[in-house]
Amino acid sequence: MQINTYIAGFLLIYIAKLVKYMYRITFMNDSASSFQTALQLVTSGNPELVEIVALSLKVSLSAVVFASLLGMPVGALMAMRSFPGRAALITLFNSLMGLPPVVLGLVVYLLLSRAGPLGEYGLLFTPEAMILAQTLLVLPIIIALTRQALSDLHVEYAEHFHSLRLSMRAEAFALLWEGRYALLTTLLAGFGRASAEVGAVMIVGGNINHVTRVMTTSIAMETSRGDFTLALALGIVLVSIVILINAMVSVVQMRERRHQ
Amino acid sequence: MLVPNQDVNHQTNSILPLTLEGVHYQVDGLQLLSDISIQFPPKGTITIVGPNGAGKTLLLRICHGLLSPSQGRILWADNAKALVPGVQSMVFQRPVMLRRSATDNLMFAMKASKVPVEQRAVRLEQALEHAKLSSLKDRPAKKMSGGEQQRLALARCFALQPQILFLDEPTAHLDPVSISHVERLIHTIAETGCQIVMVTHDLAQARRLGSFTAFMKGGQLVEFSETETFFTNPQSEALSAFLRGQDFNNN
Numbered sequence: 001m002q003i004n005t006y007i008a009g010f011l012l013i014y015i016a017k018l019v020k021y022m023y024r025i026t027f028m029n030d031s032a033s034s035f036q037t038a039l040q041l042v043t044s045g046n047p048e049l050v051e052i053v054a055l056s057l058k059v060s061l062s063a064v065v066f067a068s069l070l071g072m073p074v075g076a077l078m079a080m081r082s083f084p085g086r087a088a089l090i091t092l093f094n095s096l097m098g099l100p101p102v103v104l105g106l107v108v109y110l111l112l113s114r115a116g117p118l119g120e121y122g123l124l125f126t127p128e129a130m131i132l133a134q135t136l137l138v139l140p141i142i143i144a145l146t147r148q149a150l151s152d153l154h155v156e157y158a159e160h161f162h163s164l165r166l167s168m169r170a171e172a173f174a175l176l177w178e179g180r181y182a183l184l185t186t187l188l189a190g191f192g193r194a195s196a197e198v199g200a201v202m203i204v205g206g207n208i209n210h211v212t213r214v215m216t217t218s219i220a221m222e223t224s225r226g227d228f229t230l231a232l233a234l235g236i237v238l239v240s241i242v243i244l245i246n247a248m249v250s251v252v253q254m255r256e257r258r259h260q
Numbered sequence: 261m262l263v264p265n266q267d268v269n270h271q272t273n274s275i276l277p278l279t280l281e282g283v284h285y286q287v288d289g290l291q292l293l294s295d296i297s298i299q300f301p302p303k304g305t306i307t308i309v310g311p312n313g314a315g316k317t318l319l320l321r322i323c324h325g326l327l328s329p330s331q332g333r334i335l336w337a338d339n340a341k342a343l344v345p346g347v348q349s350m351v352f353q354r355p356v357m358l359r360r361s362a363t364d365n366l367m368f369a370m371k372a373s374k375v376p377v378e379q380r381a382v383r384l385e386q387a388l389e390h391a392k393l394s395s396l397k398d399r400p401a402k403k404m405s406g407g408e409q410q411r412l413a414l415a416r417c418f419a420l421q422p423q424i425l426f427l428d429e430p431t432a433h434l435d436p437v438s439i440s441h442v443e444r445l446i447h448t449i450a451e452t453g454c455q456i457v458m459v460t461h462d463l464a465q466a467r468r469l470g471s472f473t474a475f476m477k478g479g480q481l482v483e484f485s486e487t488e489t490f491f492t493n494p495q496s497e498a499l500s501a502f503l504r505g506q507d508f509n510n511n
Contacts, residue, residue, distance in 0.1 A: 160356040162326050164372040165345040174368070178359050 038232035049230070053237055056214040059127055059201065060194035063134030067142045067190060070135075072183065075146025076172040079154045090147065096140035101133075105203030108133040112204065125206040130214070133200040138190040145189060149182035150175045181256035188249050195241060275336040275347055275423050276455055277302040278323060283332035285318060285479075292318055293479045296332070304471030305446075305456040307487065309463060311502065314476040316459040317353075320426045323457065324350045346373025349422040353429045355413035357401035362393060362412055365401045369416045383419040390448050391415035392441065407438030414445045418452075425449060427458040431465065443469060463503070467491055475499045 041049055078086065110116050112124040112132075123129045153175055161171045176183065198216035205212035207221055215234045222231035278300045285293035293315045300306055308316050321327045323334060325343075336342035358365050366387060370380050388394045391411040396404065401412055410430055417425050427446065431439040446469060450456050460466050466473050470487040475498070483490065483499045494500045 157356060157358075159321075159326055159352065163324065163350045164369060165343065166372055170372065174358075 034228045034232055037229045038236060041229065041233040042236055046233070049233055049237070051210065052213055052215055052218050052234065055127065055212075056195060056216070059130045059214060060134060060191060062131045063138050063194045064142075064187060064191045066131070066135045067138040068187060071139050071142030072146050072176055073172055075143045076150055076175050077168075078143070078147045079150035080158075080168070080171060080175065090144070093140045093144040093147075097144055099137065099140065100199065101137055101197040102199030102203065104137050105133055105200035108136065108200065108204050124204065125208060125212060127205070127212060129204040130201045130212060133204045134194045134197070137197060137200055138194050141190045141193055142186060145186040146176075146179075146183060149179045149186060153179050181252055184252045185249050188245050188252075192242065192245050195238070273338060273341055274302070275338045275342040276300075277337060278424065278457075279335040280323070281333045281335060283319075283322060283329045283334065285315075285322060285327070286330045291479060293322070293329070296481045298474075298481060298484060300455075300457070301472060302337075303455065305450050305458065305469050306472045306474065307466035307470035308457070308459045308474045308476060309461070309466050309502075310476035310482075315479040316476050317428050319476065319481075320350070320428050320457065320459055324348060324426045326350075346370075346375065346420040347422055348424045348426070349417040349420050350426040351410070351413045351417060351428065351430050353432050355406075355409040357404075357409055357412065359400070359402055361398050362388070362401050362404070363397045365412060366416050366419050370419055373420050375420065380419075383421070387415040387419040390418060391445055405438075407434050407441065410434060410438070410442055411445055414442065414449065418445075418449050421452065422454055424455045424457065427456060429459055429461060431460070431462065439465075463491075475502065477502070 078090065108129065109124065111118050112121075112129050113119055114124075123132070157175065157178065161174065166174065196216065198220055201207075201212070201214055202217045202220065205214070205217065207213050207217040215238050219231045219234050219238070222228070222234075280296050280298050283293060283296040284291070296319065308319070310316050318327070322329050325334070325348075341347060358368060360368065363384060366384050367380060370383065375383065385394070388397050391414060393408065393412055393415060396408065401409065404412060414430070430446070431442050434442065443465065446456060446458070450469075456469070458466075458469065460469075467487055470490075472484065473487045473490040474481060475483040475490070475494075475496070477498055483494065483496050485495070490499075491503065494503060
């Protein structure tokens with residue numbers, strides 16, 4: 001127990017130092033504070049900032065849409081039917097939920113590079129490449145969470161649907177609709193993962209100004225250059241989006257509880 | 261008042277009667293149903309009684325096609341037609357409701373059973389009216405009471421206008437008022453010409469609703485006769501004991 005107290009003490013001191021340091025660089029820096037400039041950037045709708053945020057949203061939202069169109073039917077099928085290798089597949093998708101984005105970025109890079117199997121399409125360092133990478137990143141989350149959400153529902157409805165002689169397709173769609181609130185949470189989880197990752201989009205997109213620069217890659221670059229203003233402004237936007245997503249998840253879950 | 265089903269029974273495309281030929285069902289070497297052979301009469305309500313674990317619910321599931329018998333066959337007058345959605349229907353002990361309004365639950369079933377679009381609104385209204393649920397049509401089905409849900413489940417079958425309806429202890433968890441509502445609704449459905457096959461633990465109910473009654477015990481069909489005869493003149497010792505409230509094997 002004593003060891004834990006020491007660790008907690010060190011952590012507290014460390015966090016306090018960090019907060020003090022962040023306060024200094026944001027509020028006491030030179031003439032104007034970086035934090036205030038960053039806030040101004042956000043509120044004034046700075047064109048560069050808007051461009052970066054818009055591309056980020058475009059890439060991540062597209063990735064979530066594609067991953068859902070692909071992953072939700074697959075997740076539903078895995079919830080509904082047993083087949084050889086199902087358990088292994090479930091374990092695989094559960095593990096892939098935690099796949100490091102940089103590893104996935106590397107794989108997609110190799111696929112899309114000139115010498116790679118998809119090299120002829122010249123997709124590397126384009127927004128499309130970033131959408132592809134994020135789609136693959138989000139896909140396991142959508143499949144695994146959809147399967148989890150629909151498994152219980154399937155147990156509840158299997159006999160009723162069988163009694164109505166539903167086709168497999170109709171059954172899958174009915175289950176997806178019955179699980180709509182849980183699936184919305186799944187979508188938001190997928191979007192959260194896509195919008196927050198930096199590794200995959202950095203590798204396949206290349207962080208090219210006005211072409212593939214998104215919020216996370218921009219923050220990484222500006223921070224390494226020591227220019228905190230834009231980095232902070234983007235950070236504020238990104239954190240706001242994350243908070244918004246979580247608020248939406250809570251609202252959806254509350255609604256779900258009310259309806260059942 | 262009642263609109264008889266357009267194409268139910270007594271016509272060329274009726275799937276009735278239902279015949280069971282040497283039906284066995286076993287799981288992991290456990291014989292749950294053994295050698296059940298019977299041709300049900302094509303008309304009239306059939307009630308099935310028997311002690312717990314007799315295989316009543318299992319028999320219902322096999323007849324409805326939810327399970328396949330390990331041996332033997334389920335035969336209909338028109339086997340192909342029996343597979344058509346909406347021709348046969350079933351209500352479970354605990355009603356299964358979608359997370360939607362009462363109306364949408366009925367609409368979903370009608371759509372699944374390919375009820376012509378132009379008939380759906382009329383059937384919906386009629387079914388809800390008979391189930392005395394018209395005032396609750398927009399309420400989420402999951403929010404309804406047990407009795408209301410069971411009536412809604414029956415209304416859903418009513419809207420499908422099946423030729424045969426399997427009921428698995430539809431009043432098992434209900435209070436006396438709800439039971440009388442549900443029984444009235446079952447009676448109404450039977451009046452449209454739909455054959456009812458109902459499992460129940462309530463002997464008085466079996467007698468009230470049945471035209472024929474079957475007695476099952478230990479996975480076997482022990483006795484089947486007209487309901488009046490069944491209760492007044494049981495043929496087997498097992499049924500006599502059961503009606504007296506005794507377990508034959510233990511006496």
